[in-house]
Amino acid sequence: MNQKNTIGIVKSKQFKSAFPLVLQNGETLDEYKLTYETYGTLNKKKDNAILVCHALSGDHHLAGRYSKKDKYPGWWDTLIGPNKSLNTNKFFVIGVNNLGGCSGSTGPKTINKKTKVPWGAKFPIVTVEDWVNSQNALLDNLGITQLAGVVGGSLGGMQALQWAIQFPNKIKHAIVIAAAPNLTAQNIAFNEVARQSIITDPDFNKGNYYQTPTKPKRGLRIARMLGHITYLSDDVMGAKFGRKLTNKKIGYNLKTEFEIESYLNYQGDKFAKEFDANTYLRMTKALDYFDPGNGKTKQLSKVFKKIKAKFLVISFSSDWRFTSERSKNIVKSLLDNNVEVSYAEIAAASGHDAFLMSDPKYHAILETYFQKLLRKS
Amino acid sequence: MSNKKISNRYDFSIISEWIEQDYKVLDLGCGDGGLLNFLKKEKNITGYGIEKDDENWLKSLKNGINVIQMDLETGLSGFEKNSFDIVILSKTIQSMHNIEIILDEMLRVGKEIIVTFPNFGYWRNRFQMISGSMPISKELPYAWFNTPNIHLCTIDDFDQFCQKKRFKVLDKLILTNNKAIQFMPNLFGALVLYKLISK
Numbered sequence: 001m002n003q004k005n006t007i008g009i010v011k012s013k014q015f016k017s018a019f020p021l022v023l024q025n026g027e028t029l030d031e032y033k034l035t036y037e038t039y040g041t042l043n044k045k046k047d048n049a050i051l052v053c054h055a056l057s058g059d060h061h062l063a064g065r066y067s068k069k070d071k072y073p074g075w076w077d078t079l080i081g082p083n084k085s086l087n088t089n090k091f092f093v094i095g096v097n098n099l100g101g102c103s104g105s106t107g108p109k110t111i112n113k114k115t116k117v118p119w120g121a122k123f124p125i126v127t128v129e130d131w132v133n134s135q136n137a138l139l140d141n142l143g144i145t146q147l148a149g150v151v152g153g154s155l156g157g158m159q160a161l162q163w164a165i166q167f168p169n170k171i172k173h174a175i176v177i178a179a180a181p182n183l184t185a186q187n188i189a190f191n192e193v194a195r196q197s198i199i200t201d202p203d204f205n206k207g208n209y210y211q212t213p214t215k216p217k218r219g220l221r222i223a224r225m226l227g228h229i230t231y232l233s234d235d236v237m238g239a240k241f242g243r244k245l246t247n248k249k250i251g252y253n254l255k256t257e258f259e260i261e262s263y264l265n266y267q268g269d270k271f272a273k274e275f276d277a278n279t280y281l282r283m284t285k286a287l288d289y290f291d292p293g294n295g296k297t298k299q300l301s302k303v304f305k306k307i308k309a310k311f312l313v314i315s316f317s318s319d320w321r322f323t324s325e326r327s328k329n330i331v332k333s334l335l336d337n338n339v340e341v342s343y344a345e346i347a348a349a350s351g352h353d354a355f356l357m358s359d360p361k362y363h364a365i366l367e368t369y370f371q372k373l374l375r376k377s
Numbered sequence: 378m379s380n381k382k383i384s385n386r387y388d389f390s391i392i393s394e395w396i397e398q399d400y401k402v403l404d405l406g407c408g409d410g411g412l413l414n415f416l417k418k419e420k421n422i423t424g425y426g427i428e429k430d431d432e433n434w435l436k437s438l439k440n441g442i443n444v445i446q447m448d449l450e451t452g453l454s455g456f457e458k459n460s461f462d463i464v465i466l467s468k469t470i471q472s473m474h475n476i477e478i479i480l481d482e483m484l485r486v487g488k489e490i491i492v493t494f495p496n497f498g499y500w501r502n503r504f505q506m507i508s509g510s511m512p513i514s515k516e517l518p519y520a521w522f523n524t525p526n527i528h529l530c531t532i533d534d535f536d537q538f539c540q541k542k543r544f545k546v547l548d549k550l551i552l553t554n555n556k557a558i559q560f561m562p563n564l565f566g567a568l569v570l571y572k573l574i575s576k
Binding site: 328331332335336338340341342343344345347361364365368369372 | 401423425431434435438439441442443444445446447455456457460
């Protein structure tokens, strides 16, 4: 194993668009900002850049800490850093907060210059395609004409895939982890329950809650709790919590008694404090709408015809929200087009969340693939 | 467990001779990717390996092979009909459960197929059996209790199988210690290579 170093103290930056962005829903954003972070150094040829796309609740803060007092590092700190699997001594790694997000990029809670109030409900529903377009604008600004790779898990994996479709000449490798070519009905159903819990929260106020004293925290926390259940496997939940009680005895009341309840409540509370409900709604919509193949395998293979990137596709055996079968659908359509692809199904217990874990086998695969990128670029 | 550890370059070069320049190749149970890399160098082939074992999968990736992790026993459903010039199953068939399914699948996906396996009828194997123990050899390096090999056969067995399945044998080569065997191959041949198509 390589010596593992942390990236240390990091600072986020902001990119202000020079051009308007035409969105898939027909609207145009006259201007927008993207908050992003970079790690490592862009080389002279500018060919060592790796874009890391975040999933539903992620952001641009991939690695390192903002200050020494910071309790947690960025969300993929286990992977990204000097001499880590995604080695920042070799690669220039970029994390972007997606458009519509709530961590600095233009989104529902941003002040709309025209109306002088936060966008709120009026902020458009953005799609994976829109994100890729906006990320591309940032790369133009950084002078990067071709990415060595785009990496992402879950919704982030969908962006990596979309990059290969949308800008075939601008991406050399796509690393698509725990993703799918589109969501199943069951997946959309989960998202709809999450959305309904937010929308029906009396504090939601049709999405215009930034000027009101209360925020739809109840809805957001239930949405998060539901999400959390689906990101874990039955096995890992059983192993971690089982039927353990927080107190010694059953109380025959409606208080939180089982440890799993307490865990979900804690996660829900934490998330409701940090995240924005309008952003959550938009992220789930982007997931639901993503469907480059229009629901058809043959169409997906057709769309993949233009792909020039090489692929690494990874799934996790216990992931029931984005199953291995769905990753195999992607692989199948890549194979139909003779795209260079490797596919691994990792035996991991953690469910969909496994893509965030630092399983040694998983990271060894990524590390090997990134090293391969260096050899060829 | 893989039988590929005993790979000798000679059977690679025979396989290479049976393959045209720039062929699109699928190697089932590709181990560390050694054969595909050899064919890349010799014949500029493109293609993929399939490997179930985690360690071998990673070795293949390290060796620059496009490698798909899947279980061959479930067939080749991710691959279209006639999408490869050749599909290879090298020293793997003897460890598979459903031989008929995989050979039918190979012939669906590949225009031609190559199958290689250790000949159980090799005299050294027979001799060990007569002496009262399960054979252990260069081609069959496992003890009875840890062998992955469950479907061992002789050359004669396989010939009959090909007849029954209406597979046409395009090429056949029998090797012992890297030498081609002509005389009584079912007795004196250790490793056998077939090139087949559907009749």
